Amino acid sequence: xSAAIPKGILGYARxxxxxxxxxxxxxxxxxxxxxxxxxxxxxxxxxxxxxxxxRKERTVKDLLxxxxxxxxxxEYYEVRCKQCGIRVEHIPFIRPCARATKRLEQAxxxxxxxxxxxxxxxxxxxxxxxxxxxxxxxxxxxxEAPGLDNITVIGIDEVSYRKGHKYxxxxxxxxxxxxxxxxxxxxxxxxxxxxxQLGKERGKRIKAVAIDMSKxxxxxxxxxxxxxxxxxxxxxxxxxxxxxxxxxRIDEFKKxxxxxxxxxxxxxxxxxxxxxxxxxxxxxxxxxxxxxxxxLNTAYTWGEQLKQLWECVTVAQFNKALD
Numbered sequence: 001x002s003a004a005i006p007k008g009i010l011g012y013a014r015x016x017x018x019x020x021x022x023x024x025x026x027x028x029x030x031x032x033x034x035x036x037x038x039x040x041x042x043x044x045x046x047x048x049x050x051x052x053x054x055r056k057e058r059t060v061k062d063l064l065x066x067x068x069x070x071x072x073x074x075e076y077y078e079v080r081c082k083q084c085g086i087r088v089e090h091i092p093f094i095r096p097c098a099r100a101t102k103r104l105e106q107a108x109x110x111x112x113x114x115x116x117x118x119x120x121x122x123x124x125x126x127x128x129x130x131x132x133x134x135x136x137x138x139x140x141x142x143x144e145a146p147g148l149d150n151i152t153v154i155g156i157d158e159v160s161y162r163k164g165h166k167y168x169x170x171x172x173x174x175x176x177x178x179x180x181x182x183x184x185x186x187x188x189x190x191x192x193x194x195x196x197q198l199g200k201e202r203g204k205r206i207k208a209v210a211i212d213m214s215k216x217x218x219x220x221x222x223x224x225x226x227x228x229x230x231x232x233x234x235x236x237x238x239x240x241x242x243x244x245x246x247x248x249r250i251d252e253f254k255k256x257x258x259x260x261x262x263x264x265x266x267x268x269x270x271x272x273x274x275x276x277x278x279x280x281x282x283x284x285x286x287x288x289x290x291x292x293x294x295x296l297n298t299a300y301t302w303g304e305q306l307k308q309l310w311e312c313v314t315v316a317q318f319n320k321a322l323d
Contacts, residue, residue, distance in 0.1 A: 007097065013092040014039045015074065022068070029065045031072045042090035043081035050079035053086065061126070062098045063107060068127055072101065100126075100134065109138035146173070146180040148198055151253070155210040156217055159185035169194070188216040195224035197230060212236040234310050241303055242272040248299050257292070263289050271300060 010017065012033055019032040019050045043050040043309040055077055077089045095102060104124070111120045112135040121131040155172040169190045171181040181197070183190045195203055206225040210215045210233050221230055246268060253264040263285075270278065270286045278286065290297040305321075312318040 011093055012072075018229070027068050029068045029070045031062070031070065033072060033074045035075055035077075041077055041079050043079060043084050044088045044090040044096045045084045046081060047090060048081060048083065050081040050087070050089070050296060052077040052089070053080050054078045057087075058094075058099075060094055060098065061104055061124075063104050064124070071086070095137075105134045105138070108134045112138075146178065148180065148202055151175070151180070151198075151202065152205060152207045153209075154180075154206060156191065156221075157212065158214075186214070186216070188220045190218035191217060192224070195220065198224070200224075212239070213240065233306075238303075238307065241306060245271050245299055248295055252293050252296055260292055263292055272303075 015033040016036050017035045022029045041052045042047050059073045063070045066138050079089050080089050093101050117131050121128045151173050155174050158167045167186040169183050169186050173180050181194045182194050203224045206228040206309040208229040209221045212230045
């Protein structure tokens, strides 16, 4: 077998192929390797020559072989390094303490960019947590922690990541739009952890912060960014206006005569949706409702004018449109 398949294709550098066996029942291929004694023992941290201490064995999962699950059993040593102390020996095709070969980890990490973790785990017959850890290690290796020195304008928002009101607070650099920090929760204490990392001096250099109308976020920004303007973004302002619109709709429905109440039914989303996205039936029902009810007509008109404020490119234009 080892003569039929060149060693370079197998990819087991610094090792010899000892045995290959397979099981038709479990559809598994088992590969056993032994160290090539011609190579020195190397420290897995500094990659320098080290003295062998204790022989060990480890079985790791490898890439599928023609659809068969593949396991590789490899012998290695704990070594004593002059610089790093007791470490695991360097194995070219396996990370220290990993339970999968590097090529399997690379395949898993690549697929995680395109598929959900559960699908990747099912494909490779791996535990979901194993796939998550491989993907996390890949991301940490590829992406360095973002710098916080030149940040002057930031955005803060929360995102739900699980049912049961589980949230993450996300902080963005808005000058060069990208995510710079994530923390569990959506309260003042969570946000304070970011500002502790940012530091007082860098906090004073923040010129503006875009946030929703959360009191916790507002208090946190005022405490840690004394020179920053607080800016409420378009989405959350329009979201609040839509709540007002719905209250008006409910109040007008209660006041309306019985013959007109039917016009109010199934109109909640018609009043807040983009008119360009409405179908013909929706446009007709919205038009009928606005024609019979002046308070809703007035509020709807104000809502459309409110959206246009963000089309202004100067402060003067904005103030004129607001007036």
